[in-house]
Amino acid sequence: MAGKKIYNQIPAEEMSRRKGSGLNPRLARRSFLRLAAVTAAFSGMALGARLTTRAEAASAAKKEQYPGAKEVRTICTYCAVGCGIKAQVQNGVWVSQEVASDHPVSRGGHCCKGAGAIDMVTSEKRLKYPMKRVNGQWQKISWDQAMDEICNKLLDIREKDGPDAVHINGSAKVSNELAYLQRKLAAFWGTNNIDHQARI
Numbered sequence: 001m002a003g004k005k006i007y008n009q010i011p012a013e014e015m016s017r018r019k020g021s022g023l024n025p026r027l028a029r030r031s032f033l034r035l036a037a038v039t040a041a042f043s044g045m046a047l048g049a050r051l052t053t054r055a056e057a058a059s060a061a062k063k064e065q066y067p068g069a070k071e072v073r074t075i076c077t078y079c080a081v082g083c084g085i086k087a088q089v090q091n092g093v094w095v096s097q098e099v100a101s102d103h104p105v106s107r108g109g110h111c112c113k114g115a116g117a118i119d120m121v122t123s124e125k126r127l128k129y130p131m132k133r134v135n136g137q138w139q140k141i142s143w144d145q146a147m148d149e150i151c152n153k154l155l156d157i158r159e160k161d162g163p164d165a166v167h168i169n170g171s172a173k174v175s176n177e178l179a180y181l182q183r184k185l186a187a188f189w190g191t192n193n194i195d196h197q198a199r200i
Helices: 002-008 012-021 025-065 143-161 176-189
Strands: 070-075 084-090 093-099 131-134 137-140
Touching: 131 143
Parallel strands: none
Antiparallel strands: 070 084, 084 093, 131 137
16 A cells, blocks of 8 residues: 555656656566575675685684694683683693583673683783882882782771771672682771772
8 A cells, every 4th residue: 555655656757757668666676676685695605605614714724723732611710601612722731712602601602801711821911920110110029028018008008097998999800719709808808898890
Protein backbone atom coordinates (compact mmCIF):
# COMPACT_ATOMS: atom_id res chain seq x y z
CA MET A 1 0.00 0.00 0.00
CA ALA A 2 2.77 2.42 0.97
CA GLY A 3 4.69 1.43 -2.15
CA LYS A 4 1.71 2.32 -4.34
CA LYS A 5 1.40 5.73 -2.66
CA ILE A 6 5.08 6.47 -3.27
CA TYR A 7 4.82 5.14 -6.81
CA ASN A 8 1.81 7.34 -7.49
CA GLN A 9 3.65 10.47 -6.25
CA ILE A 10 6.31 10.24 -8.99
CA PRO A 11 5.70 13.09 -11.47
CA ALA A 12 4.22 12.14 -14.83
CA GLU A 13 7.25 13.48 -16.73
CA GLU A 14 9.58 11.23 -14.72
CA MET A 15 7.30 8.24 -15.24
CA SER A 16 7.20 8.80 -19.02
CA ARG A 17 11.00 9.11 -19.09
CA ARG A 18 11.37 5.86 -17.13
CA LYS A 19 8.86 4.06 -19.32
CA GLY A 20 10.63 5.37 -22.40
CA SER A 21 13.90 3.86 -21.17
CA GLY A 22 12.18 0.51 -20.69
CA LEU A 23 12.88 0.38 -16.93
CA ASN A 24 10.18 -0.41 -14.43
CA PRO A 25 11.24 1.32 -11.17
CA ARG A 26 10.10 -1.61 -9.03
CA LEU A 27 11.79 -4.21 -11.21
CA ALA A 28 14.93 -2.11 -11.51
CA ARG A 29 15.24 -1.88 -7.74
CA ARG A 30 14.69 -5.62 -7.27
CA SER A 31 17.19 -6.44 -9.98
CA PHE A 32 19.72 -4.14 -8.41
CA LEU A 33 19.25 -5.72 -4.98
CA ARG A 34 19.65 -9.22 -6.41
CA LEU A 35 22.78 -8.20 -8.29
CA ALA A 36 24.21 -6.52 -5.17
CA ALA A 37 23.53 -9.63 -3.07
CA VAL A 38 25.21 -11.94 -5.59
CA THR A 39 28.20 -9.59 -5.86
CA ALA A 40 28.55 -9.39 -2.09
CA ALA A 41 28.37 -13.17 -1.77
CA PHE A 42 31.07 -13.78 -4.38
CA SER A 43 33.27 -11.02 -2.93
CA GLY A 44 32.88 -12.49 0.54
CA MET A 45 33.84 -15.95 -0.68
CA ALA A 46 36.92 -14.63 -2.49
CA LEU A 47 38.07 -12.44 0.38
CA GLY A 48 37.25 -15.09 2.96
CA ALA A 49 39.57 -17.60 1.36
CA ARG A 50 42.33 -15.01 1.03
CA LEU A 51 41.98 -13.79 4.64
CA THR A 52 41.82 -17.35 5.96
CA THR A 53 45.05 -18.16 4.13
CA ARG A 54 46.72 -15.09 5.64
CA ALA A 55 45.51 -15.98 9.14
CA GLU A 56 46.78 -19.54 8.78
CA ALA A 57 50.15 -18.28 7.56
CA ALA A 58 50.37 -15.84 10.48
CA SER A 59 49.55 -18.53 13.03
CA ALA A 60 52.10 -20.88 11.46
CA ALA A 61 54.73 -18.12 11.63
CA LYS A 62 53.92 -17.58 15.32
CA LYS A 63 54.33 -21.28 16.09
CA GLU A 64 57.68 -21.41 14.30
CA GLN A 65 58.90 -18.28 16.07
CA TYR A 66 59.73 -20.20 19.28
CA PRO A 67 60.95 -23.68 18.35
CA GLY A 68 60.63 -26.21 21.12
CA ALA A 69 58.12 -24.09 23.07
CA LYS A 70 55.24 -25.91 24.72
CA GLU A 71 51.70 -24.65 25.05
CA VAL A 72 50.43 -24.14 28.59
CA ARG A 73 46.73 -23.42 29.05
CA THR A 74 46.16 -21.07 31.97
CA ILE A 75 43.78 -18.47 33.39
CA CYS A 76 44.20 -14.70 33.29
CA THR A 77 44.71 -13.31 36.80
CA TYR A 78 43.65 -9.70 36.25
CA CYS A 79 40.07 -10.06 37.47
CA ALA A 80 37.58 -12.62 38.70
CA VAL A 81 36.16 -13.44 35.25
CA GLY A 82 38.77 -16.13 34.56
CA CYS A 83 39.42 -15.80 30.82
CA GLY A 84 41.55 -18.44 29.13
CA ILE A 85 45.11 -17.90 27.88
CA LYS A 86 47.27 -20.18 25.77
CA ALA A 87 50.83 -19.40 26.85
CA GLN A 88 53.90 -20.48 24.91
CA VAL A 89 56.67 -21.46 27.34
CA GLN A 90 60.22 -22.01 26.15
CA ASN A 91 62.86 -23.28 28.62
CA GLY A 92 60.66 -22.24 31.54
CA VAL A 93 60.15 -18.69 30.19
CA TRP A 94 56.77 -17.30 29.08
CA VAL A 95 57.58 -16.07 25.56
CA SER A 96 54.22 -15.64 23.82
CA GLN A 97 50.48 -15.82 24.41
CA GLU A 98 47.35 -16.42 22.37
CA VAL A 99 43.65 -16.25 23.10
CA ALA A 100 42.07 -19.55 24.10
CA SER A 101 39.37 -19.59 21.42
CA ASP A 102 37.61 -22.63 22.91
CA HIS A 103 37.53 -21.34 26.51
CA PRO A 104 33.98 -21.46 27.94
CA VAL A 105 34.27 -18.10 29.73
CA SER A 106 36.16 -15.77 27.38
CA ARG A 107 35.05 -17.52 24.16
CA GLY A 108 38.10 -16.34 22.26
CA GLY A 109 38.19 -12.79 23.59
CA HIS A 110 40.37 -10.71 25.88
CA CYS A 111 40.13 -7.28 27.41
CA CYS A 112 43.09 -4.93 27.00
CA LYS A 113 44.57 -6.08 30.32
CA GLY A 114 44.40 -9.76 29.39
CA ALA A 115 45.80 -9.11 25.93
CA GLY A 116 48.86 -7.50 27.51
CA ALA A 117 49.24 -9.93 30.40
CA ILE A 118 52.61 -11.12 29.15
CA ASP A 119 53.98 -7.56 29.43
CA MET A 120 53.89 -7.84 33.22
CA VAL A 121 56.57 -10.52 32.82
CA THR A 122 58.52 -9.68 29.67
CA SER A 123 58.25 -5.90 29.18
CA GLU A 124 61.54 -4.01 29.04
CA LYS A 125 59.85 -1.19 31.02
CA ARG A 126 59.04 -3.49 33.94
CA LEU A 127 60.81 -2.51 37.17
CA LYS A 128 62.93 -5.32 38.58
CA TYR A 129 64.37 -3.52 41.61
CA PRO A 130 63.49 -0.46 43.74
CA MET A 131 64.34 2.97 42.36
CA LYS A 132 64.70 6.23 44.28
CA ARG A 133 64.89 9.71 42.79
CA VAL A 134 67.93 11.54 44.12
CA ASN A 135 68.59 15.11 42.87
CA GLY A 136 66.27 14.50 39.91
CA GLN A 137 67.93 11.25 38.87
CA TRP A 138 66.63 7.70 39.42
CA GLN A 139 69.01 5.48 41.36
CA LYS A 140 68.84 1.77 42.10
CA ILE A 141 68.55 0.98 45.82
CA SER A 142 68.32 -2.25 47.78
CA TRP A 143 65.07 -3.86 48.85
CA ASP A 144 65.99 -3.41 52.52
CA GLN A 145 66.60 0.31 52.05
CA ALA A 146 63.33 0.74 50.16
CA MET A 147 61.29 -1.12 52.80
CA ASP A 148 62.92 0.79 55.68
CA GLU A 149 62.35 4.21 54.10
CA ILE A 150 58.73 3.49 53.09
CA CYS A 151 57.79 1.94 56.44
CA ASN A 152 59.39 4.74 58.46
CA LYS A 153 57.58 7.38 56.39
CA LEU A 154 54.23 5.61 56.79
CA LEU A 155 54.68 5.22 60.55
CA ASP A 156 55.53 8.93 60.87
CA ILE A 157 52.34 9.85 59.02
CA ARG A 158 50.26 7.51 61.18
CA GLU A 159 51.70 8.88 64.44
CA LYS A 160 51.21 12.52 63.44
CA ASP A 161 47.88 12.43 61.58
CA GLY A 162 46.29 9.03 62.25
CA PRO A 163 45.55 6.07 59.96
CA ASP A 164 42.99 7.95 57.84
CA ALA A 165 45.74 10.27 56.57
CA VAL A 166 46.77 7.50 54.17
CA HIS A 167 44.88 6.50 51.03
CA ILE A 168 45.61 3.13 49.39
CA ASN A 169 44.97 3.16 45.67
CA GLY A 170 44.37 -0.07 43.74
CA SER A 171 45.31 -0.73 40.14
CA ALA A 172 43.81 -2.38 37.09
CA LYS A 173 47.14 -4.07 36.42
CA VAL A 174 47.35 -6.16 39.57
CA SER A 175 46.21 -9.71 40.16
CA ASN A 176 43.29 -10.83 42.34
CA GLU A 177 45.75 -11.92 45.00
CA LEU A 178 47.51 -8.56 45.13
CA ALA A 179 44.17 -6.72 45.28
CA TYR A 180 43.23 -8.95 48.26
CA LEU A 181 46.50 -8.06 49.99
CA GLN A 182 45.96 -4.34 49.36
CA ARG A 183 42.55 -4.54 51.04
CA LYS A 184 44.03 -6.49 53.96
CA LEU A 185 46.76 -3.86 54.36
CA ALA A 186 44.13 -1.11 54.59
CA ALA A 187 42.17 -3.10 57.19
CA PHE A 188 45.26 -3.77 59.32
CA TRP A 189 46.34 -0.15 58.92
CA GLY A 190 42.97 0.90 60.35
CA THR A 191 41.43 2.82 57.44
CA ASN A 192 38.72 2.44 54.85
CA ASN A 193 40.54 4.85 52.53
CA ILE A 194 41.04 2.39 49.71
CA ASP A 195 39.73 2.65 46.17
CA HIS A 196 40.43 1.66 42.60
CA GLN A 197 42.21 3.89 40.11
CA ALA A 198 39.35 3.55 37.59
CA ARG A 199 37.00 5.48 39.93
CA ILE A 200 39.28 8.46 40.43
